[in-house]
Amino acid sequence: MARQPVRRARTNGTKSEAKSATRSATKGATKSTAESTTRGTAKRPANTAAKSPAKSSKKGRARSPARRTAKSRSAAETGTRSATSGPSDRVLQELHLRMARIRKFEEAAGGLMEDGKIPGALHLYVGQEAVASGIMQHLSDEDQITSTHRGHGHLIAKGGAFPEMFAELFGKASGYCKGKGGSMHISNMSLGMLGANGIVGGGPPIAMGAAFSNKFRGTDRVAVCFFGDGASNEGSFHEAANMASLYKLPCIFVCENNGYGEYTAQENHQAIRDVADRAAGYGMPGVVVDGMDVMAVYEAAGEAIDRARRGDGPSLLEAKTYRFFDHVGMRGMGLTYRSDEELEAWRRKDALLSFEAMLLDMGVMTKRKLTSFYKKLDEELAAAIQFAEASPFPDPSELLEDVYSVA
Amino acid sequence: MEKAKQQPRSITYVAAITEGVRAILNEQDNAFVAGEDVAGAGSVFGYYRGLLAEFGENRLFDTPISEKAIMGLGVGAAATGCRPIIDIMFMDFIAECMDEVTNQLAKMRYMFGGAATLPVTVLTMSGGGMNMAAQHSQCLEAWLAHLPGVKVVMPATPYDAKGLVIAAARDNNPVFVVLNKLSLGIRGEVPEEVYEVPIGKANVVREGSNYTIVAVSRMVHEAVKAADELAGLGLDAEVIDVRSIQPLDTALIIKSVEKTHRALVVHEAVRFGGIGGEIAAQIQELAFDHLDAPVARVGAPFSPVPFSPVLEATYMPNAAKIVAEVRKTLEI
Ligand SMILES: Cc1ncc(C[n+]2csc(CCOP(=O)(O)OP(=O)(O)O)c2C)c(N)n1
Numbered sequence: 001m002a003r004q005p006v007r008r009a010r011t012n013g014t015k016s017e018a019k020s021a022t023r024s025a026t027k028g029a030t031k032s033t034a035e036s037t038t039r040g041t042a043k044r045p046a047n048t049a050a051k052s053p054a055k056s057s058k059k060g061r062a063r064s065p066a067r068r069t070a071k072s073r074s075a076a077e078t079g080t081r082s083a084t085s086g087p088s089d090r091v092l093q094e095l096h097l098r099m100a101r102i103r104k105f106e107e108a109a110g111g112l113m114e115d116g117k118i119p120g121a122l123h124l125y126v127g128q129e130a131v132a133s134g135i136m137q138h139l140s141d142e143d144q145i146t147s148t149h150r151g152h153g154h155l156i157a158k159g160g161a162f163p164e165m166f167a168e169l170f171g172k173a174s175g176y177c178k179g180k181g182g183s184m185h186i187s188n189m190s191l192g193m194l195g196a197n198g199i200v201g202g203g204p205p206i207a208m209g210a211a212f213s214n215k216f217r218g219t220d221r222v223a224v225c226f227f228g229d230g231a232s233n234e235g236s237f238h239e240a241a242n243m244a245s246l247y248k249l250p251c252i253f254v255c256e257n258n259g260y261g262e263y264t265a266q267e268n269h270q271a272i273r274d275v276a277d278r279a280a281g282y283g284m285p286g287v288v289v290d291g292m293d294v295m296a297v298y299e300a301a302g303e304a305i306d307r308a309r310r311g312d313g314p315s316l317l318e319a320k321t322y323r324f325f326d327h328v329g330m331r332g333m334g335l336t337y338r339s340d341e342e343l344e345a346w347r348r349k350d351a352l353l354s355f356e357a358m359l360l361d362m363g364v365m366t367k368r369k370l371t372s373f374y375k376k377l378d379e380e381l382a383a384a385i386q387f388a389e390a391s392p393f394p395d396p397s398e399l400l401e402d403v404y405s406v407a
Numbered sequence: 408m409e410k411a412k413q414q415p416r417s418i419t420y421v422a423a424i425t426e427g428v429r430a431i432l433n434e435q436d437n438a439f440v441a442g443e444d445v446a447g448a449g450s451v452f453g454y455y456r457g458l459l460a461e462f463g464e465n466r467l468f469d470t471p472i473s474e475k476a477i478m479g480l481g482v483g484a485a486a487t488g489c490r491p492i493i494d495i496m497f498m499d500f501i502a503e504c505m506d507e508v509t510n511q512l513a514k515m516r517y518m519f520g521g522a523a524t525l526p527v528t529v530l531t532m533s534g535g536g537m538n539m540a541a542q543h544s545q546c547l548e549a550w551l552a553h554l555p556g557v558k559v560v561m562p563a564t565p566y567d568a569k570g571l572v573i574a575a576a577r578d579n580n581p582v583f584v585v586l587n588k589l590s591l592g593i594r595g596e597v598p599e600e601v602y603e604v605p606i607g608k609a610n611v612v613r614e615g616s617n618y619t620i621v622a623v624s625r626m627v628h629e630a631v632k633a634a635d636e637l638a639g640l641g642l643d644a645e646v647i648d649v650r651s652i653q654p655l656d657t658a659l660i661i662k663s664v665e666k667t668h669r670a671l672v673v674h675e676a677v678r679f680g681g682i683g684g685e686i687a688a689q690i691q692e693l694a695f696d697h698l699d700a701p702v703a704r705v706g707a708p709f710s711p712v713p714f715s716p717v718l719e720a721t722y723m724p725n726a727a728k729i730v731a732e733v734r735k736t737l738e739i
């Protein structure tokens with residue numbers, strides 16, 4: 001194949017990312033020194049990530065738990081709030097829980113799809129867990145999100161229950177959408193999850209609308225919109241970003257840049273390396289963050305979300321990340337559009353595993369606790385799958401229900 | 408050209424599309440293929456596979472996920488001397504560029520008093536049956552056929568897929584080639600040579616004497632199955648594959664109805680507002696005196712395409728539904 005996007009992408013990434021790190025570090029004028037330091041730390045891994053994930057594993061060890069702990073604690077001592085103070089053990093454990101739940105769910109769902117048990121197409125979130133988890137840690141059920149075709153992780157991080165999720169993927173009546181939506185339209189209004197979306201770029205305008213509603217109704221709720229690097233080329237994103245900024249809406253645009261839109265590498269679909277650069281065109285802050293570092297995501301998200309809640313308007317947060325499986329399913333169509341080395345390099349940055357290592361190091365987690373944690377998670381998964389498999393399919397008469405509201 | 412003579416060779420619908428596109432890229436220096444994942448991946452449906460290696464990245468290229476710009480690229484390039492083949496992966500995504508289609512592509516020539524020529528070919532994939540849910544399964548051809556200025560063809564067989572792709576790309580007007588997912592693996596005889604299936608010509612795929620089934624795209628195969636079943640009820644059904652819904656081969660349909668006196672129209676698209684309504688209306692206008700029964704219609708119910716396999720099976724039109732509708736209309 002003629003395309004060698006990856007190599008070029010890496011070199012390009014080096015410069016522009018360094019730039020945007022500086023930019024974002026200097027941008028937020030309201031930030032205290034302590035805050036900027038923390039943000040700087042959060043950002044450094046992003047640079048190494050896109051520069052060369054291979055090398056970053058070394059760096060990854062350098063930004064070891066011990067160092068981070070020290071940093072976080074010192075930030076905590078400054079007495080500033082959530083984003084800058086060292087997160088409590090509870091927060092750390094919840095971040096871990098969210099990531100682990102996503103990982104386990106997706107691996108199980110992917111396997112069931114590959115075995116032909118789950119119909120249709122699943123776009124798996126494995127590799128990107130830190131993004132959904134770090135952001136959702138700041139949200140309540142009253143805050144809304146819009147998701148993408150790769151939406152299971154967002155719903156899980158927002159509190160989605162395994163049984164109803166599996167049931168939906170199986171097309172069962174007990175699913176979150178009564179089996180009508182499936183993976184690509186999975187949603188739960190009471191959790192503030194306004195849907196996965198089969199339309200690339202479908203989310204941003206809807207999130208902007210939800211943010212408008214939050215403001216219009218006088219709440220302090222925020223709407224977060226997840227979208228991919230590929231989706232950042234849809235007009236819908238640009239139109240939504242402009243309006244959100246114009247109306248100072250509590251909307252956070254989160255670009256999960258995994259380097260590819262389907263089988264097309266980023267360098268073949270846009271001439272910039274940092275989607276965050278696009279924020280400037282709409283007069284909002286644009287921040288690049290290491291999407292393989294849940295703490296970095298958590299910190300950056302905290303600032304963007306606080307800003308939105310304060311009424312200071314939208315932000316664009318770009319998380320550099322990677323999907324570990326293929327575009328669809330686990331194995332995919334067997335196309336060679338990215339190299340094994342690249343995949344391996346990113347896998348070495350595995351957000352879940354590195355965070356676990358950090359928690360063990362910090363003593364927030366022990367090996368024994370981890371073992372029983374996963375044992376329980378496996379049991380929960382098995383029970384959820386059993387529930388889904390045992391659930392009935394919707395009655396054919398359901399077909400014409402829900403097309404219109406009849407109330 | 409239609410009856411190409413060659414020894415029989417059976418290939419898939421996918422391979423037939425590839426052959427059609429290859430023929431055009433060989434024949435027309437100003438033709439190129441633009442769309443999402445058309446080059447490196449050869450389309451997610453595989454019908455451009457191999458063409459990048461043959462023709463290079465100037466002739467096939469992957470675009471950003473920007474349907475409005477992709478369609479606009481086609482309009483602007485066609486107006487200035489190129490012959491673009493534009494790929495809109497799933498037909499559902501045509502909604503993303505419907506303004507470009509409706510307000511530019513379809514009308515530019517007319518608005519400019521005939522000064523602009525727009526030889527744009529759009530390939531797009533329609534249809535359900537694969538549990539791809541509400542945004543990846545639709546049949547929206549009626550939207551397009553409603554637009555003066557564009558042509559719409561819908562091949563049901565590998566033979567027609569190749570011949571219609573070639574005819575579409577040689578046409579000096581915008582032509583939508585609406586493909587069908589469940590048809591991708593269908594095999595059929597396809598000559599190796601380059602041939603056209605003329606746009607606007609329907610095809611009698613099964614002759615019959617006392618019932619006419621007018622079918623669109625994959626429903627042709629369901630109609631043939633239904634015709635076999637109807638034989639058991641004493642009906643000798645003729646099956647017509649419309650192949651092109653804009654322009655529509657009204658003459659052939661009317662000729663058949665004048666012979667059989669009864670007709671049913673079937674498509675996978677939602678029945679309400681579907682092209683079947685137009686066809687039925689034309690039949691009653693032009694063959695009223697020949698009709699012995701109301702013109703029946705089969706199409707999808709008035710709901711989005713559901714995900715759940717059970718609901719989708721209930722949703723999809725098929726041979727059984729055709730037979731049931733015939734029996735209902737004829738009270739047999
Ligand atoms: C409007 C629209 N165009 C094209 C597609 C087909 N498609 C589905 S996912 C995808 C790639 C999206 O890339 P990105 O936004 O980077 O998300 P990722 O898959 O990497 O998570 C494409 C082109 C679609 N679903 N919707």
Ligand SMILES: [Mg+2]
Pocket residue numbers: 228229230256257258259260261262
């Ligand atoms: Mg992507």
